[in-house]
Amino acid sequence: MSTERNLVLITGAAGWLGGILSSALIADPKTPNVSFILADIVEPKAPEGAESVCIKADLTDRDEIDKLFNTKLGIPDTIYCLHGIMSRGSEDNFDLGVKVNIDSIRYMLEAARTYGPKLGKPIKFIFTSSLAVYGGPLPDVITPSTIATPEGAYGMGKLSSELLVNEYSRRSFIDGRIIRLPTIVVRPGVPSNATSAFISGIIREPLKGIKAICPIGNSIDSPELDKLAAWLASPETTINNFVIAKHVPAEKFMPHTRVVCLPGFTATVREELDALRKVAGEDALKLLEFKDDPINRRIVSSWPARFDNSYALGLGFVADEGGMVPIVERFKKDVEAGKA
Numbered sequence: 092m093s094t095e096r097n098l099v100l101i102t103g104a105a106g107w108l109g110g111i112l113s114s115a116l117i118a119d120p121k122t123p124n125v126s127f128i129l130a131d132i133v134e135p136k137a138p139e140g141a142e143s144v145c146i147k148a149d150l151t152d153r154d155e156i157d158k159l160f161n162t163k164l165g166i167p168d169t170i171y172c173l174h175g176i177m178s179r180g181s182e183d184n185f186d187l188g189v190k191v192n193i194d195s196i197r198y199m200l201e202a203a204r205t206y207g208p209k210l211g212k213p214i215k216f217i218f219t220s221s222l223a224v225y226g227g228p229l230p231d232v233i234t235p236s237t238i239a240t241p242e243g244a245y246g247m248g249k250l251s252s253e254l255l256v257n258e259y260s261r262r263s264f265i266d267g268r269i270i271r272l273p274t275i276v277v278r279p280g281v282p283s284n285a286t287s288a289f290i291s292g293i294i295r296e297p298l299k300g301i302k303a304i305c306p307i308g309n310s311i312d313s314p315e316l317d318k319l320a321a322w323l324a325s326p327e328t329t330i331n332n333f334v335i336a337k338h339v340p341a342e343k344f345m346p347h348t349r350v351v352c353l354p355g356f357t358a359t360v361r362e363e364l365d366a367l368r369k370v371a372g373e374d375a376l377k378l379l380e381f382k383d384d385p386i387n388r389r390i391v392s393s394w395p396a397r398f399d400n401s402y403a404l405g406l407g408f409v410a411d412e413g414g415m416v417p418i419v420e421r422f423k424k425d426v427e428a429g430k431a
């Protein structure tokens with residue numbers, strides 16, 4: 092039996108991805124004997140099957156962050172830094188977005204820098220970023236050398252924190268890993284305050300028999316539905332990639348950056364709706380009301396929709412296969428099983 096110790100701190104643990112990450116790590120054979128420190132401004136829930144300390148903390152407060160490194164479980168060897176204010180939230184409240192998406196990440200990095208030496212090795216610091224770091228004129232396909240110039244407060248906040256994670260890694264204060272996530276579809280539960288929330292909403296709500304607003308175009312015949320394409324990944328693949336991010340050997344990353352754009356695939360809003368029609372029939376589409384929201388459309392249209400997956404795949408990350416249809420089919424089964 093392995094005696095390896097795995098103590099993982101997850102911030103944003105009461106959020107959607109934080110909530111499912113702990114179960115994935117418990118099931119991961121490469122992460123034996125895992126225990127958790129789970130932190131969020133909302134009280135996180137402990138997962139079954141592992142020792143956990145749950146801490147309700149506002150991570151914009153340095154003293155609260157200090158508590159995460161002084162629990163009975165000890166100093167974490169891995170941090171998943173997931174807490175944040177999502178895209179529309181930080182666009183609508185600039186000061187809150189800066190405080191949470193930049194200031195609190197710097198405080199987390201400082202804490203990891205302070206406590207890492209007590210472990211005898213740099214703490215692994217996995218930071219979730221987003222394709223919202225991109226904007227402006229972009230090539231047809233984003234590659235690792237495409238320069239990120241965000242056009243929104245969320246992307247600006249993520250990019251600022253990425254620079255810090257890279258610099259702290261270069262100085263060996265931490266062992267950073269920055270994963271830029273595609274938009275994840277289908278997100279269960281209630282709509283989030285992300286600008287991209289409709290990308291899940293137009294599938295999720297009709298599958299649950301609920302009406303939803305599609306903020307792109309004013310009718311199902313609108314050409315905007317063909318024009319707006321998004322870069323997507325399923326929740327299952329994304330969480331697999333979160334776990335893989337912990338296992339990539341540090342020396343495999345390019346020497347100058349710890350940024351990796353996680354693998355994804357491209358779908359237009361029309362292709363999403365076609366998948367919904369194929370899986371759930373024409374009646375599901377009748378639950379959608381088309382009400383164009385130019386702010387949403389502008390922000391989501393500024394995000395790139397095509398990436399070169401080869402660097403991420405070469406590091407061992409994985410991609411969805413089969414596009415939207417299998418994802419919609421899986422979500423329909425979850426709805427039928429009462430899990431969504």
Ligand SMILES: NC(=O)c1ccc[n+]([C@@H]2O[C@H](COP(=O)([O-])OP(=O)(O)OC[C@H]3O[C@@H](n4cnc5c(N)ncnc54)[C@H](O)[C@@H]3O)[C@@H](O)[C@H]2O)c1
Pocket residue numbers: 102103104105106107108109130131132133148149150151172173174175176177191195219220221222272273274275276283
């Ligand atoms: N879901 C996606 O499609 C997607 C795409 C790209 C990037 N990401 C990134 O992945 C991460 C997780 O996303 P998610 O979908 O689980 O988000 P989420 O909104 O469900 O969770 C974020 C959590 O952060 C917490 N939080 C906010 N402010 C806090 C503070 N001051 N102190 C402590 N906790 C605070 C919230 O309470 C929430 O539980 C985020 O960093 C997000 O930017 C997500």
